[in-house]
Amino acid sequence: MESGEQVVEWSVVPSEIGPLLLAATHAGLVTVAFHARPRVRDRALGQLRSRLGMEPVEAPGSERLAGPAGRLAAYLAGGLREFSLPLDWSLTSGFQREVLRELEAGVPYGTVVGYGDLAARVGRPGGAQAVGAVMGSNPLPLVVPCHRVVESDGGLGGFGGGKETKRRLLELEGILPQPLF
Missing domain, CATH: 1.10.10.10 (Winged helix-like DNA-binding domain superfamily/Winged helix DNA-binding domain)
Incomplete structure (x- = not known):
């Protein structure tokens, strides 16, 4: 994959409030989905696929997802008050x-x-x-x-x-x- 190619990377991460699906593009975090067990995960990935017009790629440990995953864990542990993350607003209008x-x-x-x-x-x-x-x-x-x-x-x-x-x-x-x- 070339560095300029648009891609959606995703991973399911454990959290204190249950599994979270995180997805990010080159622009930033694009989705967080609660209760990301298989049925919910698959529905969220289908929505990403149809709304963004590309196939989400599973990427556990991805640099794009490591920052958001770490910040969410720190927030849920009571150690973070502001996320300061790049966000991809393309699923909103x-x-x-x-x-x-x-x-x-x-x-x-x-x-x-x-x-x-x-x-x-x-x-x-x-x-x-x-x-x-x-x-x-x-x-x-x-x-x-x-x-x-x-x-x-x-x-x-x-x-x-x-x-x-x-x-x-x-x-x-x-x-x-x-x-x-």
């Missing part, structure tokens, strides 16, 4: 990209934002449901922290990794109290 970029840049570690507040930040007051749909289709969860988006009444809201994972991530960031048991 329009309103979705606008919302996700605002979330990534404007909602730091240890804070939360409401769906409606995030909608207002991107000029769509009253667009809380649209923001919820964007969170559900976020191709870069954890790194683009959709777990930090909550309901205005204090409810957790949904999360692609499951509510228990969302709760754990918010506890990790000091937003929710740790459970007693």
Whole structure:
């Protein structure tokens, strides 16, 4: 493979919240998928194949994936607050990209934002449901922290990794109290 050739490299890495599929292009991390057991992994790879028009290549230990894998492990261990990773936004566009970029840049570690507040930040007051749909289709969860988006009444809201994972991530960031048991 020539160095200028476009390729999507992927690997499944273990984590404290279950196996994660990581995929990256020359531009940066393009996908993080929760619960990356075979069925979920194969679906995520199929989406990459169809959306990017190329065959993802399994590349455990790849330099492209080593940085993101290490940073995610450090974050989940409580030792990292900012990812500072190159991201490939090619799986997003329009309103979705606008919302996700605002979330990534404007909602730091240890804070939360409401769906409606995030909608207002991107000029769509009253667009809380649209923001919820964007969170559900976020191709870069954890790194683009959709777990930090909550309901205005204090409810957790949904999360692609499951509510228990969302709760754990918010506890990790000091937003929710740790459970007693």
